Amino acid sequence: MLIDPKINVKIRLALFWIALMFLYIYNDILSLYQPGHVKELAEGYSQGMRFTQPILLGAAILMVLPGLMVLLCVTLKARANRLVNIIIGMFHILVLIATQFIGEQDLWFYWRFYELLELILLFLIIRLAWKWPSTE
Numbered sequence: 119m120l121i122d123p124k125i126n127v128k129i130r131l132a133l134f135w136i137a138l139m140f141l142y143i144y145n146d147i148l149s150l151y152q153p154g155h156v157k158e159l160a161e162g163y164s165q166g167m168r169f170t171q172p173i174l175l176g177a178a179i180l181m182v183l184p185g186l187m188v189l190l191c192v193t194l195k196a197r198a199n200r201l202v203n204i205i206i207g208m209f210h211i212l213v214l215i216a217t218q219f220i221g222e223q224d225l226w227f228y229w230r231f232y233e234l235l236e237l238i239l240l241f242l243i244i245r246l247a248w249k250w251p252s253t254e
Contacts, residue, residue: 132191139184145232203247
């Protein structure tokens, strides 16, 4: 009989954030294969939006959050951990929804596939944090 050890909720949350980072990275890497995308990037824009300092800073902050969440999931105490995971998870969902209305609307199927997986992972993160085990 095989033993299936229980994984600590902190580790499970950290793993979800790591998986989310991989989805973000691979989605962006695959976009480089879209015809004309590299040319757009070299010219300083993507999907009709010009890169500016504030836009790139915002993108950097958005992409730094999952990496920090890996660390915070393992180091924060349960109460703060739960709250931060719910807030940052909801924030990323709102950004994902908001980006549906920015730029070109004819995104490729792979992009929508990745967005769907990202959304599922974010919901799982929020659910896991929401149902954080407690003592009676």
